[in-house]
Amino acid sequence: MSAAGEAGILILGAGQGGFQAAASLRDCGYEGRLVLVGDEPGLPYQRPPLSKAYMKSEAGIEQIELRAGAFYADHRIELVNARATAIDRAGQLVLLEGGAALPYAHLILATGARNRPLPVPGHDLAGVFYLRTLADADALRGKLDVARRVVVIGAGFIGLEFAAVARALGHEVTVLEGAGRVLARAVSPDMSAFFADAHAAMGTKLVLGAGVVGLKGEGGHVTGVETGDGTVHPADFVLVGIGVVPNVELAADAGLEVANGIVVDAHLATMDPAISGLGDAVAYPSRFAGGNVRLESVQNAADQARSLAHRLTGKPAPFDAVPWFWSDQSDLKLQIVGLAAATDSAVLRGDPASRRFSVFRFRDGVLTAIESVNRPADHMLGRRLLAGTPAITPAQAGDESFELKSLLAK
Numbered sequence: 001m002s003a004a005g006e007a008g009i010l011i012l013g014a015g016q017g018g019f020q021a022a023a024s025l026r027d028c029g030y031e032g033r034l035v036l037v038g039d040e041p042g043l044p045y046q047r048p049p050l051s052k053a054y055m056k057s058e059a060g061i062e063q064i065e066l067r068a069g070a071f072y073a074d075h076r077i078e079l080v081n082a083r084a085t086a087i088d089r090a091g092q093l094v095l096l097e098g099g100a101a102l103p104y105a106h107l108i109l110a111t112g113a114r115n116r117p118l119p120v121p122g123h124d125l126a127g128v129f130y131l132r133t134l135a136d137a138d139a140l141r142g143k144l145d146v147a148r149r150v151v152v153i154g155a156g157f158i159g160l161e162f163a164a165v166a167r168a169l170g171h172e173v174t175v176l177e178g179a180g181r182v183l184a185r186a187v188s189p190d191m192s193a194f195f196a197d198a199h200a201a202m203g204t205k206l207v208l209g210a211g212v213v214g215l216k217g218e219g220g221h222v223t224g225v226e227t228g229d230g231t232v233h234p235a236d237f238v239l240v241g242i243g244v245v246p247n248v249e250l251a252a253d254a255g256l257e258v259a260n261g262i263v264v265d266a267h268l269a270t271m272d273p274a275i276s277g278l279g280d281a282v283a284y285p286s287r288f289a290g291g292n293v294r295l296e297s298v299q300n301a302a303d304q305a306r307s308l309a310h311r312l313t314g315k316p317a318p319f320d321a322v323p324w325f326w327s328d329q330s331d332l333k334l335q336i337v338g339l340a341a342a343t344d345s346a347v348l349r350g351d352p353a354s355r356r357f358s359v360f361r362f363r364d365g366v367l368t369a370i371e372s373v374n375r376p377a378d379h380m381l382g383r384r385l386l387a388g389t390p391a392i393t394p395a396q397a398g399d400e401s402f403e404l405k406s407l408l409a410k
């Protein structure tokens with residue numbers, strides 16, 4: 001197989017990270033051919049508003065597109081709307097659905113992740129939705145026009161953000177979570193308890209330890225969600241938010257190493273020097289995780305893209321950005337910086353009843369993460385502290401009279 005055209009940098013996946021890689025390569029002075037291949041229609045867009053302002057109809061498509069169309073022409077970024085079906089490493093080609101092939105001198109895999117499907121009977125009934133893409137969001141938004149009973153399966157970020165929006169729009173919302181607390185994979189038990197209370201106060205019915213065993217339907221449309229105890233939770237429609245799986249198949253089929261993500265090194269290179277990877281799709285070595293980790297955040301995808309653009313234009317440095325994340329639920333802005341393990345201890349700073357507080361996480365007396373609600377100063381300070389060797393004690397973290405800023409002056 002051969003392909004016409006100059007072999008430059010080809011980016012596979014036109015999401016947050018793929019877009020940023022293209023933009024940063026031009027910022028860094030890359031002058032060669034730059035092709036951005038994505039299988040979603042339209043211009044690259046941001047996903048976070050899909051479960052926030054866009055879902056509330058407070059933002060339209062123009063507000064969520066990463067750049068207007070002219071940007072791509074101005075920066076000589078070729079946008080190709082197609083699904084890639086294979087990577088030919090020997091020939092340095094990406095094969096597209098329909099038979100075309102695109103050559104590359106360097107390939108960046110930014111294929112992201114897809115929704116984890118609900119593995120129970122009834123999962124394919126009409127009225128069962130997921131939320132990953134603009135198309136998913138448009139389908140869901142259409143359901144929010146008329147007051148309905150909504151069941152959300154999964155109390156992760158997407159499930160809870162959607163629940164907050166649906167409640168604000170007057171829907172009857174039930175959230176079913178299999179674990180014993182909300183946001184269990186991401187935050188401390190204290191923070192989980194705060195968000196569980198906050199959603200209950202919004203009027204959402206939250207059921208913990210609720211394993212979903214099946215979906216009930218009539219005439220092919222979902223009518224309820226059955227949990228392990230035999231309860232059927234009535235539903236006019238259902239949102240499934242039970243996590244994602246990374247899009248690794250192209251890489252695996254091409255013989256690249258895959259282990260909960262496409263494996264890359266500290267420079268975001270795969271085992272093939274002509275192929276790099278970034279974003280939700282990759283597992284990379286992180287000092288914050290103490291090993292390989294796959295993160296799902298805008299910061300991770302965008303910072304990895306910038307790091308890679310620097311390397312590919314002759315300024316290599318290991319990727320070492322401090323991980324951070326945010327989630328908006330009603331008037332609560334949760335910000336997390338660092339990576340905590342489930343067993344890390346937690347020190348409260350401020351009063352949760354004030355809806356402005358932080359939880360500082362420690363392992364062996366060393367700060368690993370800060371979870372903040374409506375306290376952006378703690379979060380910003382955490383980004384600076386964690387970039388170095390954070391010298392803060394649990395006692396200082398818990399003492400509101402202790403000036404955190406004094407730690408930076410040293």
Ligand SMILES: Cc1cc2nc3c(=O)[nH]c(=O)nc-3n(C[C@H](O)[C@H](O)[C@H](O)COP(=O)(O)OP(=O)(O)OC[C@H]3O[C@@H](n4cnc5c(N)ncnc54)[C@H](O)[C@@H]3O)c2cc1C
Binds near residue numbers: 018039112131132279
């Ligand atoms: C509803 C929602 C809310 C979110 N909220 C937040 C938030 O508040 N804060 C935060 O930090 N993060 C948030 N995230 C996560 C964040 O959006 C992702 O971490 C980020 O988009 C990852 O970027 P990426 O480039 O790795 O992947 P993506 O943005 O998913 O892009 C990957 C692209 O590659 C395409 N692709 C895959 N395979 C192929 C193929 N074979 N051929 C062609 N194209 C392909 C995909 O269709 C997709 O368009 C949210 C995500 C969602 C879904």
